[in-house]
Amino acid sequence: xxxxxxxxxxxxxxxxxxxxxxxxxxxxxxxxxxxxxxxxxxxxxxxxxxxxxxxxxxxxxxxxxxxxxxxxxxxxxxxxxxxxxxxxxxxxxxxxxxxxxxxxxxxxxxxxxxxxxxxxxxxxxxxxxxxxxxxxxxxxxxxxxxxxxxxxxxxxxxxxxxxxxxxxxxxxxxxxxxxxxxxxxxxxxxxxxxxxxxxxxxxxxxxx
Amino acid sequence: xxxxxxxxxxxxxxxxxxxxxxxxxxxxxxxxxxxxxxxxxxxxxxxxxxxxxxxxxxxxxxxxxxxxxxxxxxxxxxxxxxxxxxxxxxxxxxxxxxxxxxxxxxxxxxxxxxxxxxxxxxxxxxxxxxxxxxxxxxxxxxxxxxxxxxxxxxxxxxxxxxxxxxxxxxxxxxxxxxxxxxxxxxxxxxxxxxxxxxxxxxxxxxxx
Numbered sequence: 001x002x003x004x005x006x007x008x009x010x011x012x013x014x015x016x017x018x019x020x021x022x023x024x025x026x027x028x029x030x031x032x033x034x035x036x037x038x039x040x041x042x043x044x045x046x047x048x049x050x051x052x053x054x055x056x057x058x059x060x061x062x063x064x065x066x067x068x069x070x071x072x073x074x075x076x077x078x079x080x081x082x083x084x085x086x087x088x089x090x091x092x093x094x095x096x097x098x099x100x101x102x103x104x105x106x107x108x109x110x111x112x113x114x115x116x117x118x119x120x121x122x123x124x125x126x127x128x129x130x131x132x133x134x135x136x137x138x139x140x141x142x143x144x145x146x147x148x149x150x151x152x153x154x155x156x157x158x159x160x161x162x163x164x165x166x167x168x169x170x171x172x173x174x175x176x177x178x179x180x181x182x183x184x185x186x187x188x189x190x191x192x193x194x195x196x197x198x199x200x201x202x203x204x205x206x207x208x
Numbered sequence: 209x210x211x212x213x214x215x216x217x218x219x220x221x222x223x224x225x226x227x228x229x230x231x232x233x234x235x236x237x238x239x240x241x242x243x244x245x246x247x248x249x250x251x252x253x254x255x256x257x258x259x260x261x262x263x264x265x266x267x268x269x270x271x272x273x274x275x276x277x278x279x280x281x282x283x284x285x286x287x288x289x290x291x292x293x294x295x296x297x298x299x300x301x302x303x304x305x306x307x308x309x310x311x312x313x314x315x316x317x318x319x320x321x322x323x324x325x326x327x328x329x330x331x332x333x334x335x336x337x338x339x340x341x342x343x344x345x346x347x348x349x350x351x352x353x354x355x356x357x358x359x360x361x362x363x364x365x366x367x368x369x370x371x372x373x374x375x376x377x378x379x380x381x382x383x384x385x386x387x388x389x390x391x392x393x394x395x396x397x398x399x400x401x402x403x404x405x406x407x408x409x410x411x412x413x414x415x416x
Binding site: 160162163166167169170171175176177178179181194197198199201202206 | 368370371374375377378379381382383384385386387389390401402405406407408409410411413414
């Protein structure tokens, strides 16, 4: 059954939003798949891996990767922001529990995520990218999650009484810097130990 | 009483080493005076101060400053190394005491010195100068002082048992990074508080 041109146009027009949405959802899924694949490959094999190889391993065409991420630098930044988003989602899940020490679970995740993405973060730092200015809303979301969990930890008395949220964020950054200084980014046990020493300083302190 | 030319030449020759030594000692004193003045002025007034103004305040000619330090960068590096030398001297003095907790006194000095020289250290870091490679012997001396005081603290049980000297050095660097991240380099109370949290993590930890 054939339809008149005007009818076909109307039908296409009516379908278009749905198709657009599907295309957009598809593009979003592809972008996400590239990001997660890139993140895993950077962590496992270093930053030397090519955009084409990342496309191949993510099961998308090279054009898809190059369209979303014209440069390696753009991909590093997107991977780092994606990791922040995953952390924010984890913070939201922790906020829904009633664990008084959820702050420490969250800090452990932040440290582990940072350690896993040490190479990406170093590349961004070397190019003087600051995530707080590159992705202010995600960075603010993360700080808000930490603030909520810190309040709860204060109420339960499981954290030192004189600790502010800005200090927690600064100390997480300090832990990464210490891990880089000790040159143990690729040694999970030794980097976790440095992070642990800093986290121990956040616990309620005995009077000396 | 006049002397023959050959005698005069011999006398001058005999004096020359002494004169040289005096000149060298004089140049060394001037260099040191410039460094201490520069360090104080950088800390109090920031890095914007000119080499000529530093010369004036140190009471030496501008030529003296420019001869020793052709660039601001060279002066930053010399100031930072001079600070390390002062710390090493303090570590030697602490090693001669029998205070079991001298490590913590020394860490407080390292943190205070670093905080006071935050601007200089930031300028060096921005130019990718690493003191460990620019002045390896002074950096090694400092690590050796910390190692000695850490051994003593371990023997006295005043430090966590699982702490190694490389971790202490990394955590000092981490403290400076945390202070920069919190943007409190110029707030003595707030930067000291961040340093304190990290130092508290070095104390013997209760089992949880």
